[in-house]
Amino acid sequence: MIANRRSNVLTRPDHKIVDRTKIRDGKVANRPIYVVMAVTVDGTRDILGIWAGDGGEGAKYWLHVFTELKNRGLDDVLMLVCDGLKGLPDAVETVWPRTIVQTCVVHLLRNSFRYAARQDWDKVAGALRPVYTAPGEDAATERFLEFQEAWGRKYPAIVKLWSDAWAEFVPFLSFDVEIRKVICSTNAIESVNARIRRAVRARGHFPNEAAALKCIYMALMSLDPTGKGRKRWTMRWKAPLNAFQIAFEGRLTPSNN
Incomplete structure (x- = not known):
């Protein structure tokens, strides 16, 4: 081994x-x-x-x-x-x-869809994409606040899911795109x-x-x-x-x- x-x-x-x-x-x-x-x-x-x-x-x-x-x-x-x-x-x-x-990150996204109606999956995915593709933590926080404002009332469980995982999610944002590919896949x-x-x-x-x-x-x-x-x-x-x-x-x- x-x-x-x-x-x-x-x-x-x-x-x-x-x-x-x-x-x-x-x-x-x-x-x-x-x-x-x-x-x-x-x-x-x-x-x-x-x-x-x-x-x-x-x-x-x-x-x-x-x-x-x-x-x-x-x-x-x-x-x-x-x-x-x-x-x-x-x-x-x-x-x-x-x-x-x-x-x-992939499982965080998949778990998000568990709380969303199927007809909203594409919209929720599109709204979350700017969060996990942000150039850094500050930008991701801004995009997440925008997601919360748009979807928080309808899907508060998704907001809670990302908020609870935030400390272990943000390290991903400080790395080069090549490392992000390895981590995300x-x-x-x-x-x-x-x-x-x-x-x-x-x-x-x-x-x-x-x-x-x-x-x-x-x-x-x-x-x-x-x-x-x-x-x-x-x-x-x-x-x-x-x-x-x-x-x-x-x-x-x-x-x-």
């Missing part, structure tokens, strides 16, 4: 939750399965681990996960992109104090999640947690057997790598390739 090579610094761990998995523990219950995916300085995507939760995870749980990763050799994390997992920012600060925690992790969902749904439910994790592990091991996806990703990585090198000067170890 790449996390065991201490010379590599991870640039973008994706902390994602897969669909809840049915596990029998006395009775069949839905359990979340968490996947941590990282991108190294070489542009290589790696699955660092999978963990089963119970839906009530907090800072203590994530501290355990991150401490395990650090003990396995993950010395530094530049950015960690996640989707509103409670307690996670506090745990990250304890293990890697300099890590920037960034809310997944969820294609890499979504393709992983899609493969896992197919494997899990084919089984229905599992007799225990170990069986569920084994099934997901086997699905992950079958990803991209030809290596073509990895090659395409690496080819697109050079421009973001240069941007990361400047933004995180002194922390990002150059590739020897």
Whole structure:
């Protein structure tokens, strides 16, 4: 695993939750399965681990996960992109104090549509676009106030959603467009999640947690057997790598390739 090579610094761990998995523990219950995916300085995507939760995870749980990763050799994390997992920012600060925690912008947008009528989706998306494409935090704040004035009365839950996530959303705005592309895109992790969902749904439910994790592990091991996806990703990585090198000067170890 790449996390065991201490010379590599991870640039973008994706902390994602897969669909809840049915596990029998006395009775069949839905359990979340968490996947941590990282991108190294070489542009290589790696699955660092999978963990089963119970839906009530907090800072203590994530501290355990991150401490395990650090003990396995993950010395530094530049950015960690996640989707509103409670307690996670506090745990990250304890293990890697300099890590920037960034809310997944794509998921923030998707969650916004949950509160909007379908006929308003295009209008809401258009009104939010100036917020997440703003050149900086001040401009984004102005655009968000405009969105709040236009839509706040009809969709107060969307305003609250963005307000609650604002502290983890704004780091995105201070970076070069190449870094924004890497942070904003969820294609890499979504393709992983899609493969896992197919494997899990084919089984229905599992007799225990170990069986569920084994099934997901086997699905992950079958990803991209030809290596073509990895090659395409690496080819697109050079421009973001240069941007990361400047933004995180002194922390990002150059590739020897």
